[in-house]
Amino acid sequence: MRLAKIGAALGAALLGAVTAGSAVAQPAADTVGAIRQRGQLVCTSAPSTVGFSLPDSQGVWRGIDVDYCRAVAAAIFGDGNRIRIVPSSTQQRFTMLQSGEVDLIVRSTTWTMAREASLGMLFAGISVYDGQGFMVHRDSGVTSARQLDGATVCVQPGTTTELNMADFFRTNNLRYTPVVIENIEEIRNAFISRRCDAYTNDASSLASFAAGQGANMNRYLLLPEIISKEPLGPAVRKGDTRFFDIVRWTHFALITAEELGITAANIDSFASSTNPDVQRFMGRTGDLGRMLGLENNWAVNVIKTVGNYGEVWERNMTPIGFPRGINNLWTRGGLQYAPPMR
Template structure:
């Protein structure tokens, strides 16, 4: 009996130690290493000074602020679709925020854990307006630019076979090369997440008004972060960062008012911002860690609007990415 108790305790201690590995490494290093894309407008792309901007980047900044007290303590590693998961598996990066679709196979075969969805998307198509295409059947026989190593490449083939559309894929290993080729006129259409297509038209097209993103999508593309299996504490931090940003939007906590709201007498706000309870310390963090995270870039709604919403060049509607109370799918698990 005692032997079993001791064994269980040792196993629990070992799991706890393994689960805290990445958190300890980040704290000791003093810098978060965040895997992002080589350039997706609205999500993660370097500006003219080489500083990464975007929705995924703001998650990296919020994470660094919550853990290290400074949103600028991040080193960004630009990754392609082909090397993104390998970089995480090998420990080259601490977390992957690279508008990556979560799927069954990715969740069960890579040795990685999928975090909560931070952007609901779908695979779409962009064409030049003068092509006269109104729907996907009008693309039968068309050459379609698509990125290698993505769900889009697989879905394009599946959808074409299922619907009798004989399109001809032209595959690229980098999105920037794909954009240059499409806008150069070599492909009749380009397929990617609808949000990424809107970003490509807004930032890479020589004349954005000459192009249209078709209204149809052919897949579900739930995008979110990835962490390593067996690192439970770190994965939990990634999970609760997202829910904290969504909960902040639900409760009216913003980048501008978060410090004042930390003095609120509303129980839900007190728990979220660490004024009561010990929800931060259970993750190995300060109880008010989300104050810093929200101060870095705002709540989920602010992050969305600034990077991909109406205040951005992409001008996307909230749609499925609105909070549940406004008809969307963003829903924070209660902080209690």
């Protein structure tokens, strides 16, 4: 009798374990299915950052972040225009992704351990290797960030920028007063009107701000110190490896195309290439597209839509005066490097 009771207890425990395991093993999310059913990819980007995301005079969104959104849409639909850009603040972006309001963050967002570990998101690549800097009014006479003792500094809340700034001033035993403003236009206006002595952000964003001032851009000076690593890139929700793979390999397709010399203008001329790497890229061999749940010519559609990584950079970042530098291909002294597409 005692053995029977023990056996029954063990059986119940095993059944409970199976039931609990079944409860945990939820079916994987189907982001791509939802995107296809909706008929468009929904991305969140900054509301007005020249070079990254800004509507033009016709209301069409332009910038490197927008191009990444278009590239992913081209991979999925074969049409890079099937996107919707939803502007967000620095604090809204993560909630919008977590809630499913958007499919993808492409918003000058820094890849950090804490964001992946605690916010339920994964970064699919690094679109811009950046670093945080400081900008001042040129007539202030300040030429180094170490001269900012006692300064007021404009910064956006809920960002790695805010944390890096605190670390920098504490490490260098400097005093400062943060002027914390969430809206990007308000923070820029505060700096222009001298409510703060300095403005801190990613160096690319500061270059974007200065470029947006037109004839007045020389009134501002980007200080030489870069105080952090800011790898910026697209981010997706955890739990859908298929969509993650599509976004990641879209990024790598942009880099691979530049490595191979493939551009938006000449890609059709590569259709008859006998180079095995080119054949796989063009979808003529290898079934790489089907492995991702896409058409085999998905990478062709991406490049025809936005060009290769170099073209994306030249169109968006070069005009704001942000040097390519470490964002060059690895074969040209930079960090951009794509794993083999095979």
